[in-house]
Structure formats: structure tokens, C-alpha cells
Amino acid sequence: MEEEACEEQYDSENCTCSSTCASSTESNSDSPVILKILQNWVPRVSHYFDKEHYTYVGHQIVIQESIEHFGAVVWPGALALSQYLESNQERFNLKDKQVLEIGAGTGLVSIVACILGAYVTATDLPEVLENLSFNISSNIQNMNIHKPEVRKLVWGESLSEDFPSSTYHYDFLLASDVVYHHTALDPLLETMVYFCQPGTVLLWANKFRFSTDYEFLEKLSSIFDTTILAEFPESNVKLIKATVREN
Numbered sequence: 001m002e003e004e005a006c007e008e009q010y011d012s013e014n015c016t017c018s019s020t021c022a023s024s025t026e027s028n029s030d031s032p033v034i035l036k037i038l039q040n041w042v043p044r045v046s047h048y049f050d051k052e053h054y055t056y057v058g059h060q061i062v063i064q065e066s067i068e069h070f071g072a073v074v075w076p077g078a079l080a081l082s083q084y085l086e087s088n089q090e091r092f093n094l095k096d097k098q099v100l101e102i103g104a105g106t107g108l109v110s111i112v113a114c115i116l117g118a119y120v121t122a123t124d125l126p127e128v129l130e131n132l133s134f135n136i137s138s139n140i141q142n143m144n145i146h147k148p149e150v151r152k153l154v155w156g157e158s159l160s161e162d163f164p165s166s167t168y169h170y171d172f173l174l175a176s177d178v179v180y181h182h183t184a185l186d187p188l189l190e191t192m193v194y195f196c197q198p199g200t201v202l203l204w205a206n207k208f209r210f211s212t213d214y215e216f217l218e219k220l221s222s223i224f225d226t227t228i229l230a231e232f233p234e235s236n237v238k239l240i241k242a243t244v245r246e247n
């Protein structure tokens with residue numbers, strides 16, 4: 001298990017965080033790779049307090065946040081998943097793949113997936129979609145990439161009506177920090193089960209805070225074949241891969 005060192009730069013005036021390419025060689029064992037969320041300071045092009053600046057796949061990404069909704073803030077799981085996708089492009093090649101992100105929040109992970117060449121559908125609750133759409137459109141408008149779709153998705157509701165399985169099949173299902181102390185864990189699991197068809201890879205990164213987080217992982221592991229791909233101990237984040245269990 002090896003990690004290539006990534007040079008860190010700091011700018012005391014412009015305090016934002018980002019990840020640059022931190023490629024890791026996967027271990028042949030079942031043990032997860034131990035990583036850290038990389039912190040790099042990048043120059044601000046805006047001085048508004050509600051914007052954060054990140055660098056992934058050679059692109060600066062500006063994310064507008066809001067304190068009004070949990071989904072409008074960049075959480076550690078999104079940083080970990082974005083970093084991992086960037087660093088493991090050979091293992092998880094998103095180019096021209098159909099990708100669905102649930103609980104997309106600010107859109108950071110969806111933007112990274114777009115830059116990596118995926119056909120992305122970013123979903124979240126209705127009250128989050130305006131900011132999600134703004135972040136995605138403002139960051140990819142001048143890029144020659146597949147244009148993503150932003151859609152409402154309430155976990156566990158109208159799944160077969162809005163996303164009929166006969167029409168929608170995704171190669172990757174992405175989720176970050178969707179598990180925390182809320183009442184929608186059963187609908188969330190139902191949503192994951194619905195979209196994870198044979199051939200779909202679920203990549204879920206989460207900061208583990210509560211006992212309910214571990215209970216959700218146990219439930220997930222009872223339904224899917226699961227592997228912990230990476231751990232970020234400093235941030236208490238785990239990155240899990242899940243696929244439909246073969247009979």
C-alpha cells in the first residue's frame with residue numbers, strides 16, 4: 001500500500017480547502033487504504049464568505065454554500081469521495097458512464113464526476129435544487145463535457161414513477177454524508193436498493209458520527225456485497241463500495 005506524496009501549499013489569507021491528485025496504489029489485501037483528506041489553499045476569485053474554492057482534476061471549482069440547509073454545505077464525505085474518484089480513475093473509470101448522485105447537496109461530487117467524463121444526474125430535495133443547479137452550471141459552463149441533469153429525488157418516494165427501472169440504469173451510484181442523525185435512513189436504504197441493479201457500483205463516503213451510522217452500514221452489508229475501500233481517520237470518514245449480492 002503506497003501513497004504518492006502531494007505537495008501542500010498554504011495561503012493564510014485565503015482559507016479554503018481543496019484536494020489535488022493524490023493517487024494511491026490499491027492493496028491486494030482486503031484492508032482499506034488509509035488516507036487523509038488533503039488540504040490545499042487556492043487563491044480566491046471571490047471574497048464572499050459563502051463560497052469555497054477547490055481544485056480537482058486540474059480544475060478550480062467554486063462552490064456556493066448556504067447555512068439554510070444541511071444539503072447546501074460541503075461535508076467531509078464529499079471531499080473524500082471527490083479525492084478518491086480523482087485518484088483512482090483507472091479502477092473506477094467514469095468516462096461515458098451513467099452516474100447518479102443521491103443527496104448531491106452543493107454538487108461538488110457531481111461536478112468532479114462530470115469533469116471525469118460521466119453522464120451525471122445530480123439529485124436532492126426540492127429546497128436544495130436551486131443552489132445545486134447554480135453550482136453545477138456555473139462550474140461546467142465553459143467545459144467540453146457531458147452536461148449533467150439536476151432532478152428532484154426524495155428518498156423512498158415515487159422512485160418507480162420518476163425513475164422507472166426499465167428506462168434508467170446507472171453504472172455508478174454516488175453518495176456522500178447522506179447518513180447522519182435523521183429519520184430518513186430506511187427510505188435512504190430503500191433508494192439505494194432500488195437504484196443498485198446488477199452491474200451498478202455504489203460508492204458511499206460518510207463521516208461516522210453516531211451509532212446509527214454503523215447500524216446503517218450493518219444493514220447495507222446485510223443486503224449488498226460491501227468493501228471498505230478507504231478510511232480517512234483524521235476525519236472519521238469511511239469510503240464503502242457496495243454491489244448487488246450474487247446468488
